[in-house]
Amino acid sequence: xxxxxxxxxxxxxxxxxxxxxxxxxxxxxxxxxxxxxxxxxxxxxxxxxxxxxxxxxxxxxxxxxxxxxxxxxxxxxxxxxxxxxxxxxxxxxxxxxxxxxxxxxxxxxxxxxxxxxxxxxxxxx
Numbered sequence: 001x002x003x004x005x006x007x008x009x010x011x012x013x014x015x016x017x018x019x020x021x022x023x024x025x026x027x028x029x030x031x032x033x034x035x036x037x038x039x040x041x042x043x044x045x046x047x048x049x050x051x052x053x054x055x056x057x058x059x060x061x062x063x064x065x066x067x068x069x070x071x072x073x074x075x076x077x078x079x080x081x082x083x084x085x086x087x088x089x090x091x092x093x094x095x096x097x098x099x100x101x102x103x104x105x106x107x108x109x110x111x112x113x114x115x116x117x118x119x120x121x122x123x124x125x
Contacts, residue, residue: 033102088125
């Protein structure tokens with residue numbers, strides 16, 4: 001079992017930056033792919049970014065590529081999502097997720113089985 005606790009998020013103006021954190025505990029954090037998803041009320045949850053358990057492979061949705069960076073600190077069992085040049089369309093609830101290591105380019109919601117509690121990100125225009 002893996003528990004994920006998120007922090008960060010909030011309100012920012014367009015063009016600004018935010019960093020989300022996701023601290024993992026429970027079963028060994030290693031050998032788990034980690035990812036970030038986001039969801040707007042009434043819409044499906046969508047993939048944002050993923051990082052392999054080794055940290056040497058990352059993958060991004062086209063909508064955030066070049067603006068968002070996913071990283072991890074294995075010593076702290078924490079994954080981060082640095083979000084720069086935020087746009088109003090980035091407004092959503094953001095969730096971190098984990099699964100036993102797999103192909104990080106498989107980005108379906110159902111392929112991840114541990115989830116954080118979600119954190120609101122609001123970008124004003």
